[in-house]
Amino acid sequence: xxxxxxxxxxxxxxxxxxxxxxxxxxxxxxxxxxxxxxxxxxxxxxxxxxxxxxxxxxxxxxxxxxxxxxxxxxxxxxxxxxxxxxxxxxxxxxxxxxxxxxxxxxxxxxxxxxxxxxxxxxxxxxxxxxxxxxxxxxxxxxxxxxxxxxxxxxxxxxxxxxxxxxxxxxxxxxxxxxxxxxxxxxxxxxxxxxxxxxxx
Numbered sequence: 001x002x003x004x005x006x007x008x009x010x011x012x013x014x015x016x017x018x019x020x021x022x023x024x025x026x027x028x029x030x031x032x033x034x035x036x037x038x039x040x041x042x043x044x045x046x047x048x049x050x051x052x053x054x055x056x057x058x059x060x061x062x063x064x065x066x067x068x069x070x071x072x073x074x075x076x077x078x079x080x081x082x083x084x085x086x087x088x089x090x091x092x093x094x095x096x097x098x099x100x101x102x103x104x105x106x107x108x109x110x111x112x113x114x115x116x117x118x119x120x121x122x123x124x125x126x127x128x129x130x131x132x133x134x135x136x137x138x139x140x141x142x143x144x145x146x147x148x149x150x151x152x153x154x155x156x157x158x159x160x161x162x163x164x165x166x167x168x169x170x171x172x173x174x175x176x177x178x179x180x181x182x183x184x185x186x187x188x189x190x191x192x193x194x195x196x197x198x199x200x
Contacts, residue, residue: 028137031191035184038190041129060152139177
């Protein structure tokens with residue numbers, strides 16, 4: 001029987017696109033988290049190791065991005081009528097709010113978002129407040145109305161299915177995008193006046 005030794009004390013570093021430094025300033029995710037916290041929508045804090053958990057999501061995003069042209073683009077082309085791209089927009093800013101979309105398909109004006117979750121696959125992106133608030137804000141900045149979520153449900157249906165991949169194409173109405181952005185701006189103002197966190 002060989003010897004097996006657990007090497008303790010080593011933390012998994014932040015991997016994938018999560019390793020890219022963010023600019024100083026107020027980020028969209030901070031506003032959405034605070035908004036959910038104040039409105040009671042925030043889920044209880046997880047006891048999981050968050051850097052490791054987040055790295056799994058960043059690795060999924062980077063894997064999709066790197067293999068897109070060679071593998072997935074042509075599969076979606078048959079559905080959309082033309083090739084679907086994945087262009088990295090980098091960090092964007094609107095009304096003093098920083099945001100970093102996962103990617104943009106410039107051929108079809110579709111936002112690309114990679115999501116990796118341990119939730120059951122009955123949890124759809126359209127029912128997730130944070131996903132909707134985030135992507136509608138990205139659409140506002142980019143001047144588009146469509147987002148494709150590439151969701152990897154790591155535990156699938158929780159019935160021995162194994163991981164399940166589901167792509168979801170969602171089209172927002174113009175008023176939904178505008179109302180969402182007004183909500184984001186209103187909470188930004190709240191944070192500036194009452195919380196004092198908008199500059200952190």
